[in-house]
Amino acid sequence: MHYIWWIVALLLIGGEVIMPGYFMLWIGIAAAAMGIVLFAVPDLGPLFQAVLFAAFTFVSCFAYWKFVRPRLARVPSGNERLNRRGEQLIGQRFTLCDAIINGRGKAKVGDGMWLVNGPDLPVGATVEVTGIDGTTLRVKAVEVG
């Protein structure tokens, strides 16, 4: 009976290679574990096998989440800011085209304008982007020269 689980395990892991989805992998691992269990204890009822299989599935997944994933330390790839238009602007300097009054103004970025949040400053002042809230840039004043 145990070889059925082996076949299922190989099929699932092979399927994961063909269609990556981090989904069949853990089921495959669970199936492989079932194969080992059945090899040791050949006569288990089908219901018990199923429950055990489900348990193994979640255990393998949890084990990855708990032990393996933290070790795959996320190397900052430099592409972290991909699709994050605002964060790409952090650290850059821009000129105000609308004075910051009551903490809100506008800065010229490229050929467009961004709303900025920061200390009150007159038109033409240079500001540096320190962060972003939604579509508003957080800025601080910088002394030019």
Place this chain on the structure above:
Amino acid sequence: MGSIVALVVIVVAVVVLAKLIRIVPQGYEWTVEMFGKYTGTLTPGLHFLIPFVYNIGRKMNMMEQVLDVPSQDVITKDNAVVRVDGVVFYQVLDAAKAAYEVANLETAALALIMTNIRTVLGSMDLDESLSQRDAINAKLLTVIDEATHPWGVKVTRIEIKDISPPRDLVDAMARQMKAEREKRANILDAEGFRQAAILKADGEKQSAILEAEGKKEAAFREAEARERLAEAEAKATTMVSDAIAGGDVNALNYFVATKYVEALVEMAKSPNQKTLLLPMESTGILGSLAGIAELAKDSLGSQRSQAQVAPQPPRTPPQVR
């Protein structure tokens, strides 16, 4: 019976696992809802969500997107109807706001842009709207960027693609342009003629002046010549009269007579003159002969008076009458 339940257990386990593992593709952000309430946003990559409790809400596209603004008829400030269409580039910067602050992002943005195009073009003359696309784009961008700000959307660019006035207006504009050119051509033509006429008249004036000056000069010279001639004649006369005063009047008679006879000889010699007409009084000539006789008599008389012994001169030829 046991095997059916076993099958169900396996299926449920697989489905739950599928719900547990979430992979967000690059360029998207998924919002997470806990019992229907927004709790967070999933960034691209692998995520584990506790099934039943957490659920995926909206899958937001975080890439810059292009939206075609359908063409619409707009009435400009000077009551011309133009068809306008455009294109909008926008990007979702805040997935949660874009998902929950506005019900239908694209429809809302389009409605906003279309109404604002009407507003901006409605405040402009047709000529202005045709020539100041940049100004229109900038104005639209300012208004719409501000308006979409609460939706977590950044409108990066709005471009008016085409502004097309109705057919008859286009024709009129073409005619106006042509007329303008023709006007310029005509003015240039007329100016050329004027210039040419002025130059011609100037030339004629110059030539007339020069001619008159020449005549004046010539007249002066002529007068001078005549003066000189008169002077010379006067001088000659003076000299002759002086000579006469110093000598005898008969010397004069001699000259005149000589000239007279010479002239007669010339006339007679004339080859084509068979008939000799003597317009002058023949007796005048004969008179001159008499004058010669007188001359001779005089000189003889004076000789006789000087020397009484001088022989009688031959008699003068008898006078022919």
